[in-house]
Amino acid sequence: MKSLVSKIESNLPQLSEAERRIGEYIIERPDAVPHMTTKELSEKSGVSEASIIRFCKSIGMGSFKTFKLALLKDVTLMDTNLTDFSVLQQKDSPYDLFHKIIHVNKSAIESCADSMDRKELAKAVEALKEAEKLVFFGVGGSSTAAVDAQYKFTKLGYHSITSLDFHYMLSLIPHLTEKDVFVAISTSGKTKDVLELSRFAKKRGAKVIALTNINKSPLYKEADIRLCTPNVEQDFRIGSISSRMTQLTVIDTLYMSMFHHIGEKVVQKYYDARKEMESLRR
Amino acid sequence: MKSLVSKIESNLPQLSEAERRIGEYIIERPDAVPHMTTKELSEKSGVSEASIIRFCKSIGMGSFKTFKLALLKDVTLMDTNLTDFSVLQQKDSPYDLFHKIIHVNKSAIESCADSMDRKELAKAVEALKEAEKLVFFGVGGSSTAAVDAQYKFTKLGYHSITSLDFHYMLSLIPHLTEKDVFVAISTSGKTKDVLELSRFAKKRGAKVIALTNINKSPLYKEADIRLCTPNVEQDFRIGSISSRMTQLTVIDTLYMSMFHHIGEKVVQKYYDARKEMESLRR
DNA sequence: TGCAGAATGAAATTAAATTTCGTAATATGA
DNA sequence: TCATATTACGAAATTTAATTTCATTCTGCA
Structure with a gap:
């Protein structure tokens, strides 16, 4: 049995101008279409709504709705890896953007899996297991990951520190020892603040874990342990919205691994914290 | 990941009479439902059309249409039968965990698409367009999203504020006016700190946007605009690692929408900021 | 050149989804 | 116990989406 998309593809030559335009759009973005209305699809493919209906009939579907359902079924089974698309188009509505961002x-x-080195990950987990203090540092977009990590590891009972303030960090690092871990977060691996603090921490004997893009950046080279995130595309104008997601995924992994390790010991404390929170009704 | 049908099944006891009737019918004939209209389904299950809509919201779907799409996907996949997995198993290596977390x-x-209501999203974007000050507030795990949002909107040139400190926020809110927007972030929608500040902000006339799970929580009810995140499963011991991802996805959408709106005006400023950063070699 | 016929989109119509609103039932609390 | 919320629900109104109708444009051919 042929898939609906390939059926459209093979029917393309027989279709009229307007219908072919629709077909081409559908082939391009089959995953997006089931969420659309005739109006949207007509705008995207540059034809009228009436043509959409005609198109559905042409390829043997009773109605636009049936077509959408069939297409969704198709796409779900296909499990296609959709390739790239440009994030910004002038006509995009917030809802369009929303779907693009989800994608x-x-x-x-998904591509985190490609860039992560399993041995480095194991090393990172080992280092964390033995750590006394954990220091996270990232600036700009990477501060999100630092804040998140600090919160999570505090919940696990770690002495866990972060700050956005370079000078605060500067005053903190002299107190680090070989038992401590400094997690440097920088997508590019070139951020000067992050590099300087990493070097300083390393000089103090702390283990430096770099959470950075997979490339041979200064941070990558100088770190003791490298947890690499994929080189996700980024729009030069807006910066990457996704690199943060990859960083957080790595943080989650570290968190879960540590939870796994010390897990049962802290469960009771989680309960206590929650119960206390409830009694304070917060 | 639980299937939608089994999710409905387990939610059944919490639903009201009419909604339970609907749920029971869906469990009985899940394959038939995606092709039905609200009218048909209401007749089959012996309730009103309005209850159908309410049912969809109750189980965490933004609309009847998205529900049908999600159900179809579910039914389609059921045949290929992907089994779910529990996040924690004793033998898991960090690398195993990593892959599970990716999943x-x-x-x-992915399931963000189901819970988002497109009208509410449009309303949120409109509100942001006209806003003078933006205030973000979230505690615990939700503070990550607040911090991220604050950073992003500052980059866009907004007067954008967040703090983890309840008392700081308390002193800030009296200065809000009708022109300002307060974004309340709480997965459960019940966090007392968040609720209290939202109410206060609302009393001051600010527009309150709730970024919360789709459920009928106090925050959901009281907000002017509701941006709903899906009810992702969470381990009772570790809390949800994923709800943060869904919050950030919504933040990304708002950010991109605003960028889209005022976009070209700020591009030059982005360049300036970057050039300055480079000249400072940071 | 002018006519038949296909292709198309704008506007009208029909159908579906969603919201609003009033009522009844149930919980809450003084 | 009685007043007061709160909740659940469906009927009707409204909004939104799908489909049909119809006028216009284009194309090929006598």
């Missing part, structure tokens, strides 16, 4: 973020997380 | 986070982002 982009999903793919970003 | 879980991906699914969480």
Whole structure:
């Protein structure tokens, strides 16, 4: 049995101008179409709504709705890896953007699997297991990951520190020892603040874990342990919205691994914290 | 990831009479439902059309249409039968966990599409367009999203504020006016700190946008605009690692929409900021 | 050149989804 | 116990989407 998309593809030559335009759009973005209305699809493919209906009939579907359902079924089974698309188009509505972002973020997380080195990950987990203090540092977009990590590891009972303030960090690092871990977060691996603090921490004897894009950046080279995130595409104008997702996925992994390790010991404390929270009704 | 049908099944006891009737019918004939209209389904299950809509919202879907699409996907996949998995198993290596987390986070982002209401999203974007000050507030795991949002909107040139400190926020809110927007972030929608500040902000006349799970929580009810995230499963011991991903996806959407709106005006400023950063070699 | 016939989109119509609103039932609390 | 919320629900109104109708344009051919 032929898939609906390939059926459209093979019917393309027989279709009229307007219908072919529709078909081409559908082939391009089959995953997006089931969520659309005739109006949207007509705008996207540059034809009238009436033509959409005619198109559906042409390829043997009773109605636009039936067609959408059939297409969704098709796409679900196909499990196609959709390739790229440009994030910004002038006519995009917020809802369009929303779906694009879902797609982009999903793919970003998916590609995490490619860039991660399993040995480095194991080393990172070992280092964390033995760590006394954990220091996270990232600036700009990477501060999100630092804040998140700090919160999570505090929940696990770690002495876990982060700050956005370079000078605060500067005053903190002299107190680090070989038992401590400094997690440097920088997508590019070139951020000067992050590099300087990493070097300083390393000089103090702390283990430096770099959470950075997979490339041979200074941070990558200088770190003791490298947790690499994929080189997700980024729009030069807006920066990457997705690199943060990849960083957080790695943080989640570290968190879950540590939870796994010390897990049962802290469960009771989680309960206590939650119960206390409830009694304070917060 | 639980299937939608089994999710409905387990939610059944919590639903009201009419909604339970609907749920029971869906469990009985899940394959038939995607092709039905609200009218048909209401007749089959012996309730009103309005209840159908309410049912969809109750189980975490933005609309009847998205529900049908999700159900179809579910039914389609049921044949190919992907089994779910529990996140924690004793033998899991960090690398195993990593892959599981990739999977879980991906699914969480994917299911964002189901819970988002397109009208509410449009309303949120409109509100942001006209806003003077933006205030973000979230505690615990939700603070990540607040921090991220604050950073992003500052980059866009907004007067954008967040803090983890309840008392700081308390002193800030009296200065809000009708022109300002307060974005309340709480997965459960019940966090007392968030609720109290939202109410206060609303009393001051600010527009309150809730970024919360789709459920009928106090925050959901009281907000002017509701941006709903899906009810991702969470381990009672570790809390949800994924709800943050869904929140960030919504933040990304708002950010991109605003960028889209005021976009070209700020591009030059982005360049300036980057050039300055480079000249400072940071 | 002018006519038949196909292709197309704008506007009208029909159908479906969603919201609003009033009522009844049930919980809450003084 | 009685007043007061709160909740659940369906009927009707409204909004939104799908489909049909119909006028216009284009194309090929006598």
